[in-house]
Amino acid sequence: MQRELMERIRALMDKGVADQVLAWKRGEFFYDTEPAILTKDELGEMVYDSFCGPNLSKYLIKEMPKIENKILALIKPCDSYSLNQLITEHRIDRDKVYVIGVGCKGKIDVDKIRAKGVSGITGVDENGDKITVHTLYGDTTLDRKDVLLGKCLFCKGKEHRIADETVGESEDTSEGSDRFEMVKKLEQMTPDERFSFWRKELSKCIRCNACRNVCPACSCVKCVFDNPNTGVQNKAAANEFEENLFHIIRAYHVAGRCTDCGECSRVCPQGIPLHLLNRKFISDINELYGTYQAGECAGQRHPLIDYTQEDSEPSIVHERGNNG
Amino acid sequence: MPMNQEWKPKIVAFCCNWCSYAGADLAGSSRLSYPADVKIIRIPCSCRLNPLFILRAFQRGADGVILCGCHPGDCHYSTGNYYARRRMTALFGMLSYLGIDSRRTRVEWVSAAEGAKFAETMNDFAKTIYALGENVKLEDLRCKEN
Ligand code: SF4
Ligand code: SF4
Numbered sequence: 447m448q449r450e451l452m453e454r455i456r457a458l459m460d461k462g463v464a465d466q467v468l469a470w471k472r473g474e475f476f477y478d479t480e481p482a483i484l485t486k487d488e489l490g491e492m493v494y495d496s497f498c499g500p501n502l503s504k505y506l507i508k509e510m511p512k513i514e515n516k517i518l519a520l521i522k523p524c525d526s527y528s529l530n531q532l533i534t535e536h537r538i539d540r541d542k543v544y545v546i547g548v549g550c551k552g553k554i555d556v557d558k559i560r561a562k563g564v565s566g567i568t569g570v571d572e573n574g575d576k577i578t579v580h581t582l583y584g585d586t587t588l589d590r591k592d593v594l595l596g597k598c599l600f601c602k603g604k605e606h607r608i609a610d611e612t613v614g615e616s617e618d619t620s621e622g623s624d625r626f627e628m629v630k631k632l633e634q635m636t637p638d639e640r641f642s643f644w645r646k647e648l649s650k651c652i653r654c655n656a657c658r659n660v661c662p663a664c665s666c667v668k669c670v671f672d673n674p675n676t677g678v679q680n681k682a683a684a685n686e687f688e689e690n691l692f693h694i695i696r697a698y699h700v701a702g703r704c705t706d707c708g709e710c711s712r713v714c715p716q717g718i719p720l721h722l723l724n725r726k727f728i729s730d731i732n733e734l735y736g737t738y739q740a741g742e743c744a745g746q747r748h749p750l751i752d753y754t755q756e757d758s759e760p761s762i763v764h765e766r767g768n769n770g
Numbered sequence: 771m772p773m774n775q776e777w778k779p780k781i782v783a784f785c786c787n788w789c790s791y792a793g794a795d796l797a798g799s800s801r802l803s804y805p806a807d808v809k810i811i812r813i814p815c816s817c818r819l820n821p822l823f824i825l826r827a828f829q830r831g832a833d834g835v836i837l838c839g840c841h842p843g844d845c846h847y848s849t850g851n852y853y854a855r856r857r858m859t860a861l862f863g864m865l866s867y868l869g870i871d872s873r874r875t876r877v878e879w880v881s882a883a884e885g886a887k888f889a890e891t892m893n894d895f896a897k898t899i900y901a902l903g904e905n906v907k908l909e910d911l912r913c914k915e916n
């Protein structure tokens with residue numbers, strides 16, 4: 447598929463559609479991919495394989511002022527939601543992007559391979575729903591679905607919500623999973639259990655800000671957490687209060703705009719399940735204001751910048767009980 | 771806090787300038803009593819309330835935070851309180867999800883003519899907070915006295 451994609455990009459560039467492409471290239475290790483803006487001469491560096499988890503949509507923002515013609519962008523089905531959301535927020539100019547929707551069969555999480563006790567990984571071969579991991583100590587065969595990224599297991603569907611053309615095939619990876627299952631489980635715990643669950647998770651945070659930086663919804667030019675006048679600008683969370691503060695505000699600022707792309711949890715070096723915070727907002731919004739999916743199409747007005755006169759009062763949260 | 775002194779909840783009330791702040795005034799001039807530990811902060815409209823303000827109030831030692839604004843439909847800026855209503859619902863839901871009692875936060879609509887309602891609301895809120903006790907789950911020890 448990589449070759450097919452590369453040929454298509456080259457053809458588009460030859461036609462003069464664009465002279466750059468936003469794609470993935472190899473990082474330090476074979477399982478690392480990083481976003482890259484490539485010209486026709488650099489196209490050889492491009493990769494598209496099962497390690498292309500990163501969502502590229504956000505990287506278009508910085509390119510906008512530089513683009514005269516158009517830029518090609520490789521967008522997976524899940525990334526297409528983020529792209530729509532950014533277009534809605536006027537961060538990306540639709541007319542400057544030629545979107546190539548790339549097929550996706552789920553991306554692999556190398557940490558999950560390691561968690562199976564496999565070390566010294568030198569390469570991965572795929573055949574159908576099995577993968578063969580080559581290591582310094584011999585080969586191991588694993589089920590592909592056991593090592594998919596967490597976000598792929600809750601994929602919203604393999605249809606591109608925005609694309610000028612699509613290349614390659616997709617395969618369902620969510621198998622009817624319920625993305626709110628864990629949210630519901632937490633809601634049913636006692637408040638103290640919930641509190642200690644989150645204490646245990648959030649106290650791992652080292653405030654590297656990776657979750658914020660990777661988030662396509664978190665695209666403010668100046669973030670509250672970078673503003674020394676707010677008193678919340680901290681490089682390391684000094685105590686429990688700051689851990690709570692950072693995480694409540696990070697999730698709150700993207701509430702209604704979060705497409706549940708799962709990038710925050712993917713990049714967290716501490717493995718904090720940040721998507722569970724985002725999904726709480728999504729599930730509350732769905733319940734109180736009607737089912738809503740951010741980024742489903744461009745131009746939507748999200749529920750937290752909208753209202754009806756009949757909205758429930760905030761006391762509904764107290765009435766739900768199991769509160770404290 | 772010295773041992774012999776009874777604990778009293780500290781409450782921060784954010785009041786919108788056009789209704790609830792005037793309501794608080796009326797409560798005062800009608801000599802209605804409400805707890806002295808309620809600290810009122812005037813904001814231009816209920817929708818000015820940034821969730822950060824609420825968290826900061828807790829950080830600085832508040833045990834409860836209440837937002838008062840014009841009744842839905844009466845906002846001086848027409849729709850501010852409708853937005854505030856949704857935002858606060860979302861925030862309270864998140865607090866409760868983190869295991870923090872959302873009853874430490876409340877939203878109440880109080881008009882300029884409702885001095886009595888203002889006093890009642892504050893009394894009732896103070897009672898709730900008194901029952902919940904000191905805020906420990908969202909405290910910042912660096913901001914505590916002694
Ligand atoms: S990525 Fe993880 S460790 Fe880094 S700031 Fe976010 S939650 Fe904290
Ligand atoms: S955390 Fe909030 S202020 Fe910072 S970039 Fe994200 S949305 Fe913007």
Ligand code: FES
Nearest residue numbers: 786815839845846
């Ligand atoms: S002015 Fe009072 S709520 Fe908007």
